Amino acid sequence: xxxxxxxxxxxxxxxxxxxxxxxxxxxxxxxxxxxxxxxxxxxxxxxxxxxxxxxxxxxxxxxxxxxxxxxxxxxxxxxxxxxxxxxxxxxxxxxxxxxxxxxxxxxxxxxxxxxxxxxxxxxxxxxxxxxxxxxxxxxxxxxxxxxxxxxxxxxxxxxxxxxxxxxxxxxxxxxxxxxxxxxxxxxxxxxxxxxxxxxxxxxxxxxxxxxxxxxxxxxxxxxxxxxxxxxxxxxxxxxxxxxxxxxxxxxxxxxxxxxxxxxxxxxxxxxxxxxxxxxxxxxxxxxxxxxxxxxxxxxxxxxxxxxxxxxxxxxxxxxxxxxxxxxxxxxxxxxxxxxxxxxxxxxxxxxxxxxxxxxxxxxxxxxxxxxxxxxxxxxxxxxxxxxxxxxxxxxxxxxxxxxxxxxxxxxxxxxxxxxxxxxxxxxxxxxxxxxxxxxxxxxxxxxxxxxxxxxxxxxxxxxxxxxxxxxxxxxxxxxxxxxxxxxxxxxxxxxxxx
Ligand SMILES: Nc1ncnc2c1ncn2[C@@H]1O[C@H](COP(=O)(O)OP(=O)(O)O)[C@@H](O)[C@H]1O
Ligand SMILES: O=P(O)(O)OC[C@H](O)CO
Numbered sequence: 124x125x126x127x128x129x130x131x132x133x134x135x136x137x138x139x140x141x142x143x144x145x146x147x148x149x150x151x152x153x154x155x156x157x158x159x160x161x162x163x164x165x166x167x168x169x170x171x172x173x174x175x176x177x178x179x180x181x182x183x184x185x186x187x188x189x190x191x192x193x194x195x196x197x198x199x200x201x202x203x204x205x206x207x208x209x210x211x212x213x214x215x216x217x218x219x220x221x222x223x224x225x226x227x228x229x230x231x232x233x234x235x236x237x238x239x240x241x242x243x244x245x246x247x248x249x250x251x252x253x254x255x256x257x258x259x260x261x262x263x264x265x266x267x268x269x270x271x272x273x274x275x276x277x278x279x280x281x282x283x284x285x286x287x288x289x290x291x292x293x294x295x296x297x298x299x300x301x302x303x304x305x306x307x308x309x310x311x312x313x314x315x316x317x318x319x320x321x322x323x324x325x326x327x328x329x330x331x332x333x334x335x336x337x338x339x340x341x342x343x344x345x346x347x348x349x350x351x352x353x354x355x356x357x358x359x360x361x362x363x364x365x366x367x368x369x370x371x372x373x374x375x376x377x378x379x380x381x382x383x384x385x386x387x388x389x390x391x392x393x394x395x396x397x398x399x400x401x402x403x404x405x406x407x408x409x410x411x412x413x414x415x416x417x418x419x420x421x422x423x424x425x426x427x428x429x430x431x432x433x434x435x436x437x438x439x440x441x442x443x444x445x446x447x448x449x450x451x452x453x454x455x456x457x458x459x460x461x462x463x464x465x466x467x468x469x470x471x472x473x474x475x476x477x478x479x480x481x482x483x484x485x486x487x488x489x490x491x492x493x494x495x496x497x498x499x500x501x502x503x504x505x506x507x508x509x510x511x512x513x514x515x516x517x518x519x520x521x522x523x524x525x526x527x528x529x530x531x532x533x534x535x536x537x538x539x540x541x542x543x544x545x546x547x548x549x550x551x552x553x554x555x556x557x558x559x560x561x562x563x564x565x566x567x568x569x570x571x572x573x574x575x576x577x578x579x580x581x582x583x584x585x586x587x588x589x590x591x592x593x594x595x596x597x598x599x600x601x602x603x604x605x606x607x608x609x610x611x612x613x614x615x616x617x618x619x620x621x
Contacts, residue, residue: 138158
């Protein structure tokens with residue numbers, strides 16, 4: 124019997140998921156596991172690299188067992204991951220030399236400011252499409268080389284390997300045989316030339332990164348290696364790899380220039396496909412590589428707006444404030460307030476991403492009165508997710524010169540109907556939730572499946588995309604515009620605080 128399934132592994136910021144997909148793109152089995160977040164100092168966020176691998180290993184085996192499959196049933200594995208998170212390990216032993224520095228970590232803010240003060244912002248922007256913000260991997264890697272005792276010396280001698288999470292997991296899955304990344308992840312490092320898709324020597328020099336630590340840069344959809352570390356999956360090719368936001372863009376079948384998706388997970392990530400030429404943003408968005416569908420295929424690009432805290436604001440109400448017991452309780456609590464009561468929550472817990480790029484911004488609650496209730500706070504928190512995304516859309520339309528006709532959405536927070544209705548009210552375009560909201564994993568499966576001929580081409584995949592519900596603008600335009608004015612005032616007050 125031929126292999127009838129693809130296994131997608133989705134290593135996210137707060138949890139790791141494995142989903143077995145069949146040829147129709149239906150999920151046959153799912154396994155998920157959370158892992159600890161470490162906040163050793165203010166503004167620092169770390170993961171234990173072993174947790175990232177161990178949860179991946181476990182969910183992969185659990186999903187395959189649940190679907191009652193063996194390696195022979197799997198045509199390929201697709202891997203997708205939280206992006207920018209930075210790891211450094213010993214090539215010989217595979218031991219990490221330090222905890223992984225997570226994308227939300229702000230420890231390199233001063234270093235970024237010094238680079239900017241030297242007038243290097245425009246160069247990095249032109250070459251990489253990114254801004255000098257601690258979000259990206261390059262300054263995190265530089266920090267590890269400078270602060271882990273002996274790391275720079277060992278790196279120069281070729282003893283250490285750098286990787287984003289894709290690279291770390293591919294290394295583990297292949298038993299340390301393959302040290303490679305692919306273009307969508309690599310385009311988030313501040314080290315990759317956006318046009319050539321290769322590491323840029325001048326940028327490496329500016330950040331003092333030795334070439335010896337870098338992985339090879341491969342295509343998003345091609346056979347990268349075979350699994351050897353998991354006996355139950357031995358020999359299955361890893362045939363697709365992508366950053367989770369690019370994978371979601373692919374899973375949403377946003378294949379034509381102008382098509383966009385917004386993912387509402389820990390953060391919110393709005394991406395619009397822009398074709399085979401990078402578009403430079405004039406509005407503080409990022410230009411990023413979407414994917415490269417095969418070693419000889421052209422690079423395809425996207426514009427991106429990244430919001431650092433999206434659904435995580437709900438987790439904070441739950442775990443930080445204890446206002447709700449479960450994330451889903453936010454819906455009934457928020458529904459108790461007819462409006463936000465003038466309250467605005469600016470969840471700048473990790474600074475502000477696009478279009479503000481202010482690592483010193485901090486969270487703020489404005490407009491409190493004696494009449495403010497927990498319901499207002501819940502509502503304001505939900506609304507903050509939508510305001511932040513709306514702030515990006517105008518910028519994106521101006522940059523791409525294309526008016527958005529609809530927005531496809533996915534991610535854990537899109538179960539919240541009120542959020543999506545409010546989002547459509549703000550954006551004035553239809554917001555569409557597809558039947559499969561696990562589009563990140565689906566995208567990784569598609570990328571792997573295309574490489575091994577499991578699926579034919581993109582048009583076949585585009586036909587599979589199906590809507591579950593469409594939210595259209597209901598609230599009056601004027602009222603929404605007034606809310607946005609106050610939101611923007613609130614954002615200004617949260618800036619430059621730390
Ligand atoms: N009903 C809800 N309303 C709003 N947000 C929610 C709801 N349920 C879960 N969330 C949020 O969704 C996020 C989880 O989404 P997920 O896509 O799994 O995130 P990630 O991949 O970033 O770990 C969490 O931040 C959680 O607080
Ligand atoms: O793991 P997620 O879904 O929160 O996504 C994280 C992003 O890739 C960070 O850029």
